Amino acid sequence: MSMNCIFGFSLFLLLLVALNVYFFYILSTEHKPAPFKLPIVKSDPIPPIIREINEYLNRLPSQYHNKNSKFLPSQRDLISSFNSSTASLDSVWQSVENWADEESLFPYKNGAAGHILQALRTSQIALADNAPKGTQLKLLFLLKGKQKVYFKPKRYNISDVIRGSIYAGYDRYNSEVFTYYLAMILNYKWVAPSVIRRIRFNKEILSHATAGLKKTMVKNDKGVCVYGKCYYCKVNETVCPDNNGDIEGAAILYLDKPFKVNKSPWRRSYNSLKMEWENDNDYCKKVSSLLSTKRILNLIDIAIIDFLIQNGDRHRYEVYKNKIILLDNGKGLGNPMLDELDILAPLYQCCILSTKTWQTLELVSGGSLTETIKLLASFQGEHLTTDDHYRAVERRLLKVYATVKYCIGKHGSAKVFKNIDGI
Numbered sequence: 001m002s003m004n005c006i007f008g009f010s011l012f013l014l015l016l017v018a019l020n021v022y023f024f025y026i027l028s029t030e031h032k033p034a035p036f037k038l039p040i041v042k043s044d045p046i047p048p049i050i051r052e053i054n055e056y057l058n059r060l061p062s063q064y065h066n067k068n069s070k071f072l073p074s075q076r077d078l079i080s081s082f083n084s085s086t087a088s089l090d091s092v093w094q095s096v097e098n099w100a101d102e103e104s105l106f107p108y109k110n111g112a113a114g115h116i117l118q119a120l121r122t123s124q125i126a127l128a129d130n131a132p133k134g135t136q137l138k139l140l141f142l143l144k145g146k147q148k149v150y151f152k153p154k155r156y157n158i159s160d161v162i163r164g165s166i167y168a169g170y171d172r173y174n175s176e177v178f179t180y181y182l183a184m185i186l187n188y189k190w191v192a193p194s195v196i197r198r199i200r201f202n203k204e205i206l207s208h209a210t211a212g213l214k215k216t217m218v219k220n221d222k223g224v225c226v227y228g229k230c231y232y233c234k235v236n237e238t239v240c241p242d243n244n245g246d247i248e249g250a251a252i253l254y255l256d257k258p259f260k261v262n263k264s265p266w267r268r269s270y271n272s273l274k275m276e277w278e279n280d281n282d283y284c285k286k287v288s289s290l291l292s293t294k295r296i297l298n299l300i301d302i303a304i305i306d307f308l309i310q311n312g313d314r315h316r317y318e319v320y321k322n323k324i325i326l327l328d329n330g331k332g333l334g335n336p337m338l339d340e341l342d343i344l345a346p347l348y349q350c351c352i353l354s355t356k357t358w359q360t361l362e363l364v365s366g367g368s369l370t371e372t373i374k375l376l377a378s379f380q381g382e383h384l385t386t387d388d389h390y391r392a393v394e395r396r397l398l399k400v401y402a403t404v405k406y407c408i409g410k411h412g413s414a415k416v417f418k419n420i421d422g423i
């Protein structure tokens with residue numbers, strides 16, 4: 001082979017290698033798939049504060065999972081308040097009317113709580129009228145003896161699960177009653193007594209109905225039904241008697257005294273816009289510049305009760321004798337699978353708690369709440385809710401403990417616990 005041939009062949013080989021390199025380069029660049037862009041999923045990340053509270057929940061000491069024997073004396077007192085024999089109706093309503101006390105909204109000691117519930121449940125209805133205040137259908141009864149009562153009728157079966165927003169659906173009558181017992185057990189005595197009552201529709205309501213109430217009744221295939229008078233009341237959203245001709249609901253003692261109504265600083269927007277408290281974890285500073293520590297501690301006590309029942313609809317609060325009174329507790333017990341932690345925002349944003357409240361919370365651990373609510377309700381023959389809801393309340397109680405532990409971890413007990421008289 002001549003030198004020319006060898007040179008030519010080498011050139012050819014070189015060209016071949018160069019072409020190969022070029023093709024490999026092309027393959028590895030031009031045909032490389034474009035980087036995969038993740039779709040933008042609109043979901044709220046778990047806020048760090050909630051993640052931290054969950055860590056405390058996982059490390060909660062065993063005492064919070066177990067019963068506390070120190071609760072027994074309080075449980076005994078509750079039993080003697082609620083397990084009482086019949087009293088004369090006149091004396092019950094008189095004690096209610098004359099009640100002027102700085103310790104509780106209504107009498108409860110020595111059987112008084114049981115007497116009031118029984119009177120609420122059994123007193124004859126003298127007059128039935130619409131109660132037009134508010135968004136939900138409810139009636140106002142005047143009982144024999146002149147006692148006024150709110151009646152929130154049953155809209156769901158107790159096993160129905162309410163989905164959607166935290167404030168979705170109609171009021172739950174059993175939530176009103178459940179909250180009364182819960183608050184009393186948690187030593188929150190500024191609550192209106194409430195009991196489940198079955199009423200014969202024709203005999204007890206229709207025959208004592210005002211002309212105004214009769215105007216909000218319609219006859220349909222289920223007989224005479226009520227649609228009532230309220231902001232959301234609609235002719236086609238009626239409450240009808242059941243197959244026995246009864247209507248069931250919560251009979252709630254009416255507080256016929258002047259009280260003040262305030263907007264809650266932690267109220268929701270009821271639309272897709274976020275409220276200031278939802279965006280600003282320093283929001284409590286702002287509230288502290290407007291409200292006293294005592295009022296904030298009071299709002300925190302209410303938030304704990306609301307969290308346990310999952311009432312996310314406390315848009316306003318009523319104040320009587322400088323204390324928040326628990327009225328309108330019908331938006332609890334909606335979904336036992338849900339623990340909307342932001343109902344506890346007043347607690348985890350302010351990180352303060354009344355010492356008394358903490359001491360009571362520590363007493364009711366490990367199932368005592370469930371046990372005591374069931375027991376007290378049994379004195380009126382009530383079956384208030386499903387075991388799923390009871391389990392949910394106990395689970396949420398653990399989250400309340402964890403939130404307090406989170407606050408202690410962040411600020412120390414001395415800053416968290418407050419001793420202020422009169423709450």
Ligand SMILES: Nc1ncnc2c1ncn2[C@@H]1O[C@H](COP(=O)(O)OP(=O)(O)OP(=O)(O)O)[C@@H](O)[C@H]1O
Pocket residue numbers: 133134135136137150171192230252253254255256261318327328329330
């Ligand atoms: N037990 C009670 N005694 C006296 N007033 C009460 C009682 N419960 C509620 N109220 C008052 O009656 C009004 C309506 O009651 P409630 O809040 O239970 O109704 P609602 O239909 O749930 O209203 P909203 O939809 O605004 O929450 C409120 O202004 C409240 O202050």
Ligand SMILES: [Mn+2]
Pocket residue numbers: 134136313328330
């Ligand atoms: Mn309401």
